[in-house]
Amino acid sequence: MLNELYADFKSKWTSFIHGEQMDPAELIAGAFMCSKLDTIYRVGVRSTYTSTEQFVKQFTSLPTSDVMEDLLRLIEIFKKHFTTIQGQTVYYPAFDHRRRLVGGAQADVIVDGTLYEMKTSKKAGYAWKEAAELLGYYLLNKIEGEPYPIRRLAFYKARFGSMEYVDVDWLENNYDLDHAARMLSKARRYGY
Structure with a gap:
């Protein structure tokens, strides 16, 4: 049953990405289901369910009205802010070889060489952990041999509709990111 739910939503999502209209409530319900699947993928199942039906039910329940x-x-x-996304787009780019070492590393989206991290925090600005996370994705990309051509990093603060960009060239010219990537690789290899 869960496979059918996922396949149905994936089909609708693919059509939506290619420009077809989709009811926002249906989009949210599918995204809600996928967020639960993502959690299970990243950390495993940590709850005890008495039946398969009970386990599957969590994926079909809708978010509360608020x-x-x-x-x-x-x-x-x-x-x-994103009326039309043009150009090469990678949704949820994963840094496969190293992501398990850092507890899972999957960014939000790359559009035309800009790696976007989308945050829904109710606080303005950003926390240092968010900046470290975004830079960490860039460093993991370097460690992986740069499978994604990233030229800019961006924070999109969803509740405020604000966008902040950092050019990677500026970072590379002002900080030794090659050294940081080597240190990250070594630290994770030895369990620090």
């Missing part, structure tokens, strides 16, 4: 309203607002803000 969460649904909040997500609909975020969609409207997003539409104002």
Whole structure:
């Protein structure tokens, strides 16, 4: 049953990405299901379920009405800033060889060489951990041999509709990121 739910949503999502309209509530329900699947993929199943039906039910339950309203607002803000995504796009780029070493590393999206990290925090600005996470994705990309051509890093703060960019050339000219990538690789290899 879960395979069918996922396949159905994936088909609709693919059509949506290619420009077809999709009911926002249906989009949210599918994204809600996928977020739960993602958690299981990253950390495993940590709950005890008495039946397969009980386990599957968590994926079919809809978000509460207040969460649904909040997500609909975020969609409207997003539409104002990302009217059309043009160019080469990679959704959820994963840094396969090293991601397990760092507890899972999967970014949000790369569009035309810009790696976007999308945050829904209710606080303005960003925390150092968020900046470290985004830079960490870039460093993992370097360690992997740069499978993704990343020229800029960007934070998209969904609740505020704000975008902040950093050019990778500026970072490379002001910081020794090759050394940082080597240190990250060594630290994770030895379990630090």
